Amino acid sequence: QVQLQESGPGLVKPSETLSLTCIVSGGSMSSYYWSWIRQPPGKGLEWIGYIYYSGGTNYNPSLKSRVTISVDTSKNQFSLKLSSVTAADSAVYYCARAPGYASGWSHDYWGQGILVTVSS
Amino acid sequence: EVVLTQSPGTLSLSPGERATLSCRASQTVNTRYLAWYQQKPGQAPRLLIYGTSSRASGIPDRFSGSGSGTDFSLTISGLEPEDSAVYYCQQYSATPLTFGQGTKVEI
Numbered sequence: 258q259v260q261l262q263e264s265g266p267g268l269v270k271p272s273e274t275l276s277l278t279c280i281v282s283g284g285s286m287s288s289y290y291w292s293w294i295r296q297p298p299g300k301g302l303e304w305i306g307y308i309y310y311s312g313g314t315n316y317n318p319s320l321k322s323r324v325t326i327s328v329d330t331s332k333n334q335f336s337l338k339l340s341s342v343t344a345a346d347s348a349v350y351y352c353a354r355a356p357g358y359a360s361g362w363s364h365d366y367w368g369q370g371i372l373v374t375v376s377s
Numbered sequence: 378e379v380v381l382t383q384s385p386g387t388l389s390l391s392p393g394e395r396a397t398l399s400c401r402a403s404q405t406v407n408t409r410y411l412a413w414y415q416q417k418p419g420q421a422p423r424l425l426i427y428g429t430s431s432r433a434s435g436i437p438d439r440f441s442g443s444g445s446g447t448d449f450s451l452t453i454s455g456l457e458p459e460d461s462a463v464y465y466c467q468q469y470s471a472t473p474l475t476f477g478q479g480t481k482v483e484i
Contacts, residue, residue, distance in 0.1 A: 292474075302422065302465055302476040317473040318378075351421055362469035363412035363427035365434075370421050 259284040261352050261368035269346075269375050275339040279352030279368055286310045286330045290355040292364060293326060293337045295348040298372075303348075307355060308335055342375045349373075379404055381466050381477035389483045396453040398480045400466035405446050407470040413442055413451045416479075417462045425464075426451060458484050 265277035279291070293305040306316035308326040316324050320339070328335040339346060349372050353364035380403040388396055400411070408429040414422035424433040426442035429449060439454045453460055461484045466477040 301478045302467075304474040304476070307474075315472060319473070353421075358409075361409045361412060361428040361431075362474065363424050363433070363467065364414075364422070365424050365427075367421035367423075 259354065259366045261354065261366055263350060263352050263368045263371040265371060265373070267372055267374060269342055269373060270377050271343055271375055272341055275337070275342050275346060275373055275375075277337045277350055277352075277371065277373070279335050279337075281333045281335075281354075286328065286333055286335075288357075290357050290362075291326075291328065291335045292353045292355055294351045294353055294364070295346075296351070296370070297345075297348045305337065305339075305350075344375050347373060347375045378473060379406065379468050379471050379475050381468060381475055383464075383466060383477035383480045385480060387481045387483060390456055392456055392458060392484060394456050396456055396460075396482055398451040398453075398464055398482070400444070400449040400451070400477050402447040402449070402468060402470075404471070406449070406468045408445055410468055410470040411442075411444070411449050412467045413440075414465045414467065415460075415462045416465065422465060453482070456482075456484050460484060 260282045269275045290307045292307040308314045323340045325338040349370040351370045352368045354366040382401045384399045411429045413426040416422040430442045463479045463481045
């Protein structure tokens with residue numbers, strides 16, 4: 258059974274960089290796309306971007322200038338960096354797996370989510 | 378960006394009834410790239426439907442999806458108490474991948 262687990266600081270200061278890691282267990286990262294998705298408290302879902310296991314990326318244009326997603330398949334993990342954060346970046350951050358074209362770019366496995374608050 | 382508008386905002390029904398949730402897109406969405414998720418409080422979203430009408434693994438057959446073009450729907454036949462949740466549609470027919478704002482189903 259594939260499992261994803263987010264980790265990282267729960268509190269980040271304004272203007273600093275938010276850094277999160279997602280560890281994938283129970284399966285290989287190969288041939289899959291790996292997404293970051295966030296959800297402000299009480300609000301809807303926003304896709305941040307994805308990375309293919311081989312390293313190709315695609316980011317949401319609304320965040321592209323501040324986002325970097327990287328992958329380390331040797332450690333079965335991928336990471337998110339979001340720079341110059343503000344209070345508007347406070348959210349639950351999810352990592353998720355997308356099989357890609359085969360499943361119509363749906364996300365079939367999700368981490369439990371990690372709440373990140375931006376505050377001084 | 379493809380904007381997905383879900384309606385109604387909240388649906389209050391009784392056990393055993395049928396729920397029909399709508400997801401309308403601001404432009405044509407390829408049926409292959411329309412999915413539905415269920416999210417319960419404090420939990421991550423759970424994939425229900427992909428490719429407009431294909432049920433994900435382990436999803437009961439009371440959940441069904443349909444639609445084409447700009448209009449899609451999720452139907453829950455024979456509501457169970459555990460179906461109380463927020464339901465989101467998602468598209469990736471065009472980048473960026475977007476979600477609807479959600480429909481809350483109360484039972």
